[in-house]
Ligand SMILES: Nc1nc2c(c(=O)[nH]1)N[C@H]1C(S)=C(S)[C@@H](COP(=O)(O)OP(=O)(O)OC[C@H]3O[C@@H](n4cnc5c(=O)[nH]c(N)nc54)[C@H](O)[C@@H]3O)O[C@H]1N2
Ligand SMILES: Nc1nc2c(c(=O)[nH]1)N[C@H]1C(S)=C(S)[C@@H](COP(=O)(O)OP(=O)(O)OC[C@H]3O[C@@H](n4cnc5c(=O)[nH]c(N)nc54)[C@H](O)[C@@H]3O)O[C@H]1N2
């Protein structure tokens with residue numbers, strides 16, 4: 216029975232897997248024991264790759280809408296339909312009339328990740344939206360402003376750390392985010408076994424908190440106050456000790472001044488954490504020889520997301536923990552890392568607001584507008600109105616706030632194209648759907664997550680089965696060809712060559728032709744990966760070399776523990792770490808004294824057997840207890856007289872959810888996971904529809920954003936609850 220080495224594409228941990236197959240069937244899936252990065256670890260989702268490969272609902276042919284129904288069609292028919300319907304709309308109304316959304320799996324699929332930007336460029340639209348503004352945009356913006364590049368994000372050096380403080384993340388369940396760290400559980404255990412400590416700051420006593428030394432139940436949305444209190448303590452108690460970084464800092468005095476109004480005694484009410492505790496945390500972070508303060512999605516999906524992300528790294532700098540072994544360090548990826556290219560220690564920094572959204576005037580960040588602006592751009596008449604939409608691996612009807620408005624807006628589009636593998640809540644509105652591959656039919660390489668890994672590595676895995684459809688990079692290029700007016704018969708190979716040659720002309724100048732030659736005979740993503748490895752920071756790496764070592768026996772190439780990278784990594788204009796970016800300091804000036812907490816606040820939650828909205832159709836993950844439940848403290852449930860179900864209402868929406876009493880919740884905080892609500896007519900998700908769950912995003916509103924990054928506010932929403940009978944089936 217053949218065994219295959221395969222990297223899991225389902226989450227950021229990027230675990231190496233061992234698959235045994237028999238003909239077209241998957242027999243078993245285990246962790247790849249010799250993988251240099253994940254060492255045999257895997258989670259329950261990896262096993263579901265078998266169900267995903269075999270899922271009868273997974274699309275295996277294009278679909279076209281005929282007489283209101285989505286029916287199977289050939290690829291040529293599908294592209295002809297796109298040409299006939301999309302191009303005239305764009306011609307008549309201009310490039311901004313066509314919007315695009317890019318979803319989470321784009322980052323996990325090299326073909327989508329490397330060729331998606333080609334489509335975005337060919338569209339030439341300002342209306343680019345992605346899951347980034349429902350997630351980590353604040354982190355990327357703060358990192359960009361401080362260190363000079365969007366992907367210069369520091370991660371905990373967990374294997375050498377002695378004090379790990381986790382704010383708004385649950386890696387025990389999520390398996391890490393903006394921090395590629397397979398087997399967090401094992402690494403956390405080892406940290407504690409060597410005498411280290413873990414502190415988790417989260418409104419819910421999470422799985423990660425249960426396995427830590429200390430849990431502090433913060434008030435939802437209150438992180439800005441806690442972080443200010445910590446930073447203030449560092450300044451006023453003489454604990455500022457950036458050490459080696461001192462000569463690379465810009466704006467230390469401005470940062471001190473911005474924080475001066477916020478002593479812990481003033482911030483305690485806003486975060487629900489006593490002033491003495493805030494001071495103790497500051498002293499511990501400063502005193503530890505190896506400490507990391509790590510903040511993730513809970514700190515980003517707030518009004519103060521960018522300010523929070525800045526404060527976190529400011530504290531890491533002030534305590535001397537940034538860029539130090541065992542602290543927060545910067546990975547050095549073998550390929551695709553802009554912070555390894557260009558001039559070491561010098562750059563142009565990042566900019567935002569080069570365009571603004573038409574309706575709300577929200578600034579562009581990283582080339583994107585906020586996802587919470589999509590619906591209004593479709594429904595508000597006037598020049599530049601969005602009339603057509605392309606969704607690429609995204610399900611905003613479940614994943615974006617204001618679901619009901621967005622769902623209605625999609626129904627009103629003149630044309631919608633989806634690149635997806637399911638007919639789901641979003642793609643049911645499409646006029647044409649072009650399917651992607653099963654992950655087991657596709658090449659796997661991680662352009663993004665190697666830039667966020669707790670240890671440097673290079674790994675790649677090939678398809679386990681012969682592809683049954685064109686790979687998605689080719690689909691994207693066919694769309695580019697249509698948009699460029701090359702027609703239905705365009706030579707995609709030639710287009711690929713031309714686009715790469717043009718890129719090389721810009722980046723490599725006189726060496727372009729020789730490089731192009733060296734990459735023969737590769738095409739598509741493989742050629743781009745080879746190019747990036749060859750021109751990356753590790754001498755002698757090529758795709759062939761990484762492929763040769765990415766086997767079950769060798770498990771990829773280990774490139775060692777993280778090394779200090781400042782000042783070489785910096786790409787700011789000043790060549791220093793910007794400690795007080797003016798936009799962030801100005802935003803902070805608008806922070807007001809804390810107000811009392813509302814009676815009930817709503818937060819989210821993730822489950823080990825789920826991934827956002829799209830693994831709910833796989834039997835191996837769907838079985839067992841219902842996962843889309845509203846967690847509430849038992850005493851709160853009793854006080855409200857709740858039975859088995861409650862209606863949850865915000866100022867803008869309401870849903871009914873099953874109640875689960877959970878003493879992990881702080882009083883006055885309730886939690887519902889996102890990505891559910893699979894009851895909408897026209898979806899083709901037979902398993903998911905059996906237990907559809909409630910859509911959290913139907914309760915959340917499109918109005919609340921972090922103004923700097925455009926990120927949606929998904930946490931700390933004021934809600935009310937009342938007992939209701941079970942929903943009728
Ligand atoms: N309230 C609330 N909302 C949230 C969050 C939250 O915490 N709370 N989390 C947010 C976060 S962090 C994220 S990242 C977003 C995710 O939200 P989205 O980006 O919308 O992504 P998913 O829900 O992961 O849906 C993925 C889509 O890609 C399709 N797909 C899967 N594999 C492939 C493939 O190989 N090719 C193609 N073409 N399509 C594929 C799936 O069928 C599905 O339609 O949700 C966000 N929404
Ligand atoms: N099993 C599973 N794994 C996943 C996913 C999934 O859906 N399921 N999604 C993947 C994706 S797209 C992402 S982005 C990552 C996210 O990975 P993580 O960032 O680890 O995300 P969560 O598990 O949602 O943890 C966020 C934590 O923030 C807490 N929180 C909520 N509000 C606040 C607040 O105001 N302050 C603080 N301090 N904490 C708060 C929540 O209670 C929660 O425990 O996970 C990825 N991995």
Ligand code: SF4
Pocket residue numbers: 223224225226227228229230256257258259260261390397
């Ligand atoms: S932790 Fe993530 S990458 Fe690892 S097996 Fe699970 S889903 Fe796959």
Ligand SMILES: [Mo]
Pocket residue numbers: 319346350
């Ligand atoms: Mo995400």
